[in-house]
Amino acid sequence: MHFEFQVEGGNFSKAGTASSQLKKILKQLNVDSRDIKRVVVALYEAEVNVVAHAYQGVIIIDIDTEKIRIRIEDEGPGIKDIDLAMQQGFSTASELVREMGFGAGMGLPNIKNNTDELTVTSEVGKGTNVHMLINFSI
């Protein structure tokens, strides 16, 4: 099964929409609730990163009986040092974004903790691609 969602950079009022829709889809597919929880945390963080740090993006999702593969590809400033960005506590979030309670530098670590495979690639000045895979437990 294949799904795609658009994400608008800067639009916090819509942040989490794709995650919420995917959660509904996975429930309908009777995916184990523990797996749904992992998927939701990982996708939400990646979705919010596009909203908080990039201009626009697309979420591409492929689901089969054993696993879910999610790609988030954005146009944005990109990430200069991916190893540094992956460290808990590292954030370049703006003051405004921090006041909302984002910018703890925990999003990418949350994605790492909830996925079986994670690859982040980025080109400064162009954009960022986040590829993740979660194997279902049954």
Add this chain to the structure above:
Amino acid sequence: MNVKEIAEKLNLKVLSGASGLSNEISFGYASDLLSDVMGNAKSGEVWITLQTHKNVMAIASLKDLAAVILVSGLQPESDMAAQSDEEGIPVLSSSEDAFTLIGKLYELLKK
């Protein structure tokens, strides 16, 4: 204990999402950092915070939280209240500060 019982015991105002007052509360999680809640709160918990915008409800819904308590008399922004009504996840308000409220809440919910 459900949300309604907690609201009565701690003198909390129900500001929105009243259809979820029978939600059972397993425990609590206190944080104003959204990714901290996303990563560490567990379903059925009540979230204590001073964040008052709509993204709080997006997270509460995605994490299947029982309710949100705003401390120090804070009020939700209107789109936060609207989403709380839609999702049936109550937003409650305490006139007490976080430390005092959480202390009382812990006594009620500790196992």
